[in-house]
Each structure stands twice: as C-alpha cells, then as structure tokens.
Amino acid sequence: MTDRRLLQLDPRDNVLTVIATLEAGETICLAGKQVPVRQRLPLGHKVAACDIPAGAKIIKYGVPIGSATVGIAAGEHVHVHNLKSDHLPTYQRETQASYFDQQ
Amino acid sequence: MKGYLRPDGRKGVRNVLVVAYLVECARHVAHQIAWPFRDRQAHLIGFGGCYPNAYALQMMKRLCTHPNVGGVLLVSLGCESFNRAELAQHVGATGRPVHTVVIQESGGTTKSIAAGRQWVETVLTQLQASPRADLTVRELVVGAICGGSDATSGITANPAIGRAFDLLVEAGATAIFEETGELIGCEQVMAERAARPELRPELIAAVAKAARHYATLGHGSFAPGNAEGGLTTIEEKSMGAYSKSGRSPIMGLIKPGDVPPPGGLYLLDVVPDGEVRFGFANINDTAEIAELIASGSHLILFSTGRGSVVGSAIAPVIKVCANPETYRRMTEDMDVNAGRILEGQATLEEVGQEVFARVLRTAAGERTASETIGHQEFTLTYKTFEPLGPACLPAAGNL
Numbered sequence: 178m179t180d181r182r183l184l185q186l187d188p189r190d191n192v193l194t195v196i197a198t199l200e201a202g203e204t205i206c207l208a209g210k211q212v213p214v215r216q217r218l219p220l221g222h223k224v225a226a227c228d229i230p231a232g233a234k235i236i237k238y239g240v241p242i243g244s245a246t247v248g249i250a251a252g253e254h255v256h257v258h259n260l261k262s263d264h265l266p267t268y269q270r271e272t273q274a275s276y277f278d279q280q
Numbered sequence: 281m282k283g284y285l286r287p288d289g290r291k292g293v294r295n296v297l298v299v300a301y302l303v304e305c306a307r308h309v310a311h312q313i314a315w316p317f318r319d320r321q322a323h324l325i326g327f328g329g330c331y332p333n334a335y336a337l338q339m340m341k342r343l344c345t346h347p348n349v350g351g352v353l354l355v356s357l358g359c360e361s362f363n364r365a366e367l368a369q370h371v372g373a374t375g376r377p378v379h380t381v382v383i384q385e386s387g388g389t390t391k392s393i394a395a396g397r398q399w400v401e402t403v404l405t406q407l408q409a410s411p412r413a414d415l416t417v418r419e420l421v422v423g424a425i426c427g428g429s430d431a432t433s434g435i436t437a438n439p440a441i442g443r444a445f446d447l448l449v450e451a452g453a454t455a456i457f458e459e460t461g462e463l464i465g466c467e468q469v470m471a472e473r474a475a476r477p478e479l480r481p482e483l484i485a486a487v488a489k490a491a492r493h494y495a496t497l498g499h500g501s502f503a504p505g506n507a508e509g510g511l512t513t514i515e516e517k518s519m520g521a522y523s524k525s526g527r528s529p530i531m532g533l534i535k536p537g538d539v540p541p542p543g544g545l546y547l548l549d550v551v552p553d554g555e556v557r558f559g560f561a562n563i564n565d566t567a568e569i570a571e572l573i574a575s576g577s578h579l580i581l582f583s584t585g586r587g588s589v590v591g592s593a594i595a596p597v598i599k600v601c602a603n604p605e606t607y608r609r610m611t612e613d614m615d616v617n618a619g620r621i622l623e624g625q626a627t628l629e630e631v632g633q634e635v636f637a638r639v640l641r642t643a644a645g646e647r648t649a650s651e652t653i654g655h656q657e658f659t660l661t662y663k664t665f666e667p668l669g670p671a672c673l674p675a676a677g678n679l
Contacts, residue, residue, distance in 0.1 A: 184435065186435070194431060194435065194510070195510070196432075196435075196622045197622070197623075198605075219509075219510065220431075220432065220510070220603065220604075220605060220622070221430045221431030221432045221509050221510030221511075221585065221603070222431065222510035223431070223510065223512070237516060237519065238434075238519040238520075240465065240466065240469070240515070240519060241465075241515065242465070242512070242513050242515040242516035242519065243512065243513040243515055243516070255512070256507070256510070256512050257507055257512055260512045260513065261513070262500070262512075262513035262514055262515060263465075263513075263515065264464050264465060264491060264500070264513070264514055264515060265464070265491075265494055265495060265499070265500035265502070265514050266500075267500070267502055267507060267512065267513055267514070268499055268500070268502060268503075268504065269504055269507055270504045
C-alpha cells in the first residue's frame with residue numbers, strides 16, 4: 178500500500194502530492210517499498226510515484242502538467258528543477274534576469 | 281433572507297454608497313471624502329487613467345448600478361477624459377441618488393472634500409430607510425476566484441467551492457467562475473461540459489486567446505509563491521483552479537460587465553480581445569474580483585492556499601483557506617478552513633456544504649472576515665473587448 182501522507186489524485190498519475198510536510202531522513206512507502214526522503218518536502222509538493230524517464234509527461238489529476246527535463250527516480254521531489262511546462266515557462270524570483278533573457 | 285430593493289427592481293445583499301474617482305488625480309480627494317464613513321458602508325472605487333476607455337466606462341456603469349449599491353458620489357478633477365455626465369445620467373436613470381463633485385469647479389481640495397462629505401452624510405442617512413424585500417437563492421449571483429494559490433488549493437478549497445457551486449446551481453442561483461489564463465491545459469475537458477454544442481468552440485477559443493495573450497507578454501498567470509507552495513507549471517495550477525467550477529453544465533461565456541441570465545454556471549472571460557495593447561489580463565486578484573462584481577456577483581468565494589488577505593469594495597468576499605498550516609497562521613483572515621480535509625477532520629462534501637451555508641448567511645447580512653477587518657480593495661485597468669458572439673449565451677426563448 179502507499180503512504181497515507183501521499184495523495185494520488187487520479188489512478189493515471191505518476192506523481193503524488195505530499196499532504197503532511199515530510200522532513201529529511203524520514204522514509205516514505207511507495208508501492209510497498211521504503212524510500213528515504215532526501216530533503217524537506219513541504220505540504221503540497223510532489224514526489225514521483227515511479228521512475229520517470231527524461232522527456233516523459235508528468236501526469237497529475239489524470240492530465241499532463243508538463244514534461245520531465247531529466248530522469249526522475251521514484252520518491253524524488255518533482256518540481257521546477259526537473260519539470261517544465263508544455264505551455265509557458267514558470268517564473269521564479271531568483272532567475273528573473275534569465276527568465277526575461279529567454280523571451 | 282431579505283435584500284435591499286433598489287428603484288430599478290434589483291436586490292442587493294449590502295447597502296453600499298460608492299465614492300468613485302474618475303482619474304487618479306481625484307483619488308486623494310475621493311479617499312478623504314469616503315474615509316470617515318468607511319464603517320458605514322461608504323466604499324472607494326475609481327478609474328485611474330486619464331485617457332478614455334470603453335471598457336472602463338462600462339465597468340463603472342455596472343459597478344455604480346450594482347444591486348449592492350444604493351447611492352453614488354462621483355469625484356472628478358475636471359479636465360480628465362472620463363465621461364462623467366454619461367455615467368451620472370446612467371446611474372440617475374436607475375433611480376439611485378447620484379452627485380458629482382468637480383474639484384476644479386468646487387474651489388480645490390478642502391472645499392471639495394467638505395462638499396463631498398456633506399452629500400455622503402445626507403445620502404447614507406437616506407439609505408438607512410432603503411426598502412427590504414424577500415431575497416431567494418434563485419436571485420443570487422455568486423462569483424468564484426482563487427488567489428495566492430498553492431498545491432493544496434486544487435485539492436481542498438477549489439473542489440469545495442465547486443461543490444458549493446453545484447449546490448447553488450441546483451437551487452437556481454447563478455454562479456460565475458473566471459480567469460481563462462488559469463484554464464490553460466484543461467480547455468478540452470471543460471468544453472465537454474458546454475450546455476450546447478455551439479458553445480464548445482467558444483470556450484476553447486477563449487482559453488486559446490488567453491494562451492496567446494500570456495505568450496505575447498512572456499509571463500503566465502503564475503506567481504513565485506505558487507511554486508513555493510508546490511505548484512510547478514501553469515497546467516498544474518489550471519487543473520486545480522478549474523475544479524472550483526464544480527460539475528454543472530456551463531451555460532455560457534460572458535465578458536466583464538455582462539450580467540448573465542438568471543440561473544446556471546457561466547465562465548467569465550477576463551482576457552482582452554484583439555492585439556495585446558494594455559498589458560496583463562489580470563494584474564492582480566482584485567482586478568478580477570471587480571470584474572466578477574461588474575457581472576452582477578452579489579458576493580465572492582475566494583480560495584487561497586498561501587494566504588491572501590484581500591476583500592473588496594461593493595461585495596463581501598468569503599475566504600476559503602485550502603492549507604491547514606496557513607489557516608493556523610492567518611485565522612483572522614479566513615472564513616472557512618478547507619484544510620481540515622487534508623487532516624482527515626472533514627470530508628470534501630462537508631466543507632462544500634459549509635461553504636454553501638456560509639454563502640446564504642453572508643447574503644443574509646453576516647459579515648465576512650475581510651469585511652470585519654475593514655478590507656475594501658478595488659482596482660480597474662485599461663482593456664479592450666469585442667461584443668459576445670451569438671453562441672455565448674443561451675437563446676432567449678430557452679431561459
């Protein structure tokens with residue numbers, strides 16, 4: 178069974194939503210396997226439900242929410258460092274200059 | 281519940297007097313006029329631009345004759361482009377008391393403030409005698425918006441608002457959801473819910489227009505806080521935002537200031553038509569709330585995960601907090617704690633019912649958190665819209 182702190186919103190999803198903040202060093206249970214949490218995962222963030230190859234669609238709510246920019250291992254944090262929109266780039270304060278350079 | 285019966289037959293859930301500046305140069309005077317009466321339902325609205333804009337004039341006409349509004353004071357500098365005579369005539373034709381203070385003709389700042397306050401005092405006293413009439417759920421128009429979203433918004437508060445929307449529509453009310461820029465990626469799913477086949481391409485086209493608009497400007501409807509809260513892409517944010525529309529059929533597509541026919545669910549398209557001219561479609565949540573109100577919303581359901589604090593002029597805002605950690609940090613700003621769903625303390629159905637009940641109590645006069653604290657935000661920008669296409673609204677005979 179899968180961890181109760183991880184929410185799958187649709188059976189097709191390959192990411193799970195963290196519904197109680199997880200601290201580094203804790204372990205989560207993914208399809209019966211224990212996986213260590215490498216860094217703090219705040220409430221609302223996503224982890225990979227399975228191994229996801231680079232270029233594959235990330236599925237949440239049963240629909241694609243973008244593509245993996247690198248290979249992602251099961252249990253790994255899925256966010257702006259490895260997931261990219263298929264529509265519009267995601268703006269972040271830290272990368273403001275490069276964001277507008279790429280336009 | 282009882283509403284405030286206006287001379288034009290519409291019924292409001294609040295008894296507001298608006299003080300409206302017609303150019304930024306008149307805002308200080310207008311603000312000074314309204315400020316002493318802020319706890320007596322005198323609200324400041326206005327348009328800051330000096331150049332004419334058909335959208336801004338239409339918005340101000342709709343806002344100044346909103347069912348929650350009982351009287352209107354216009355504050356003009358005197359030389360701006362805004363057609364103050366047309367607006368005053370429009371308001372007067374609905375039977376609402378209206379008066380214009382022109383600062384350049386009234387002896388400057390101090391005399392204008394004094395004259396304005398005197399008028400407001402008199403009319404607020406008159407409004408205390410506004411007639412009351414029975415108000416049914418069928419007569420309510422409710423808008424929904426999400427702001428300060430995080431990844432909990434699309435799991436708890438937005439679906440709970442969607443459930444409340446379903447209950448409102450079943451009871452015969454009108455429900456409006458918005459922000460086509462936050463529906464990018466779910467347009468096909470949404471179009472399946474169109475009440476008429478000819479509406480489907482209109483819904484898809486509205487989202488495609490939003491995608492083009494934001495691509496031209498180089499920025500999606502996505503703030504850094506969204507990412508800090510666990511949202512990674514606009515598609516992901518869209519799917520969460522979309523869930524606040526519930527499951528009812530979509531009866532039509534409207535633009536800001538279009539008041540939909542009574543009953544059913546409508547999508548409000550806030551993205552300007554034509555070439556990109558004036559900038560972002562939604563510079564902030566407050567601009568969208570003003571558009572929902574201009575389309576007749578008596579009150580607004582506002583879903584937030586990161587923790588927005590805004591309220592609004594003219595219409596009460598009910599804050600549904602998606603994130604239990606945010607709720608504990610910012611309890612005074614929130615009306616409903618939808619984060620209980622994540623902690624196993626309530627079901628989605630229960631929170632949906634709670635939001636529905638809260639709508640009815642607010643319509644009956646109960647103050648929301650933002651009203652109690654004194655929030656009365658308002659923003660109005662430049663935009664350009666074309667008239668609705670024939671497929672956007674139900675045929676008159678089918679209403």
